[in-house]
Amino acid sequence: AQSVTQPDIHITVSEGASLELRCNYSYGATPYLFWYVQSPGQGLQLLLKYFSGDTLVQGIKGFEAEFKRSQSSFNLRKPSVHWSDAAEYFCAVGARDSWGKLQFGAGTQVVVTP
Amino acid sequence: DVKVTQSSRYLVKRTGEKVFLECVQDMDHENMFWYRQDPGLGLRLIYFSYDVKMKEKGDIPEGYSVSREKKERFSLILESASTNQTSMYLCASARLAATDTQYFGPGTRLTVL
Numbered sequence: 001a002q003s004v005t006q007p008d009i010h011i012t013v014s015e016g017a018s019l020e021l022r023c024n025y026s027y028g029a030t031p032y033l034f035w036y037v038q039s040p041g042q043g044l045q046l047l048l049k050y051f052s053g054d055t056l057v058q059g060i061k062g063f064e065a066e067f068k069r070s071q072s073s074f075n076l077r078k079p080s081v082h083w084s085d086a087a088e089y090f091c092a093v094g095a096r097d098s099w100g101k102l103q104f105g106a107g108t109q110v111v112v113t114p
Numbered sequence: 115d116v117k118v119t120q121s122s123r124y125l126v127k128r129t130g131e132k133v134f135l136e137c138v139q140d141m142d143h144e145n146m147f148w149y150r151q152d153p154g155l156g157l158r159l160i161y162f163s164y165d166v167k168m169k170e171k172g173d174i175p176e177g178y179s180v181s182r183e184k185k186e187r188f189s190l191i192l193e194s195a196s197t198n199q200t201s202m203y204l205c206a207s208a209r210l211a212a213t214d215t216q217y218f219g220p221g222t223r224l225t226v227l
Contacts, residue, residue, distance in 0.1 A: 006156075032213055042220060044218040051213045092157075100209075100211065101159060101172070102159075102216065104158075106156040
């Protein structure tokens with residue numbers, strides 16, 4: 001079975017600074033990996049996903065993530081955060097035979113300070 | 115634009131009541147999902163459905179049931195609500211492929227008193 005760990009519950013970052021959110025997964029075969037964002041009072045929105053090919057994935061809102069099989073990681077990055085990036089971020093893992101089911105991490109809350 | 119709607123944003127019920135949460139999607143998706151979201155626990159899958167009248171248990175199905183009579187509609191039922199079911203409930207839909215994006219509704223904040 002798949003599992004996901006997001007080691008950071010809460011991150012505070014200054015506007016304009018870089019951001020990196022960590023995600024570690026556990027799965028024997030090639031995982032399908034996703035990052036979702038949840039803005040206050042909203043449902044989740046997909047930022048990006050990886051299932052094959054280039055291990056550096058570009059997403060919406062200027063985010064990117066890198067799949068590192070050797071480290072079982074799929075960390076999310078943004079070079080310069082905006083106040084609107086304040087939200088909760090979820091990493092999720094799926095698999096080929098999972099009927100589209102995902103295992104979500106516990107989430108990382110990002111606070112952006114002026 | 116894709117859309118997943120949930121019948122209520124906020125709901126307050128009493129212990130022992132039967133509760134229905136409705137979810138409707140307009141994207142002709144095969145898959146539909148019900149999650150509950152709790153602080154520090156992320157999203158946990160309650161049930162999912164890959165076709166009309168088909169359902170599969172997720173990770174935490176106890177105390178819940180579901181119904182999918184039409185492709186676009188997926189209902190979550192709490193047969194006898196309890197206080198430990200106070201939570202945020204999120205519905206999502208997706209195509210059948212495991213790589214497909216799940217599209218989420220805005221959520222229903224359920225409080226059971």
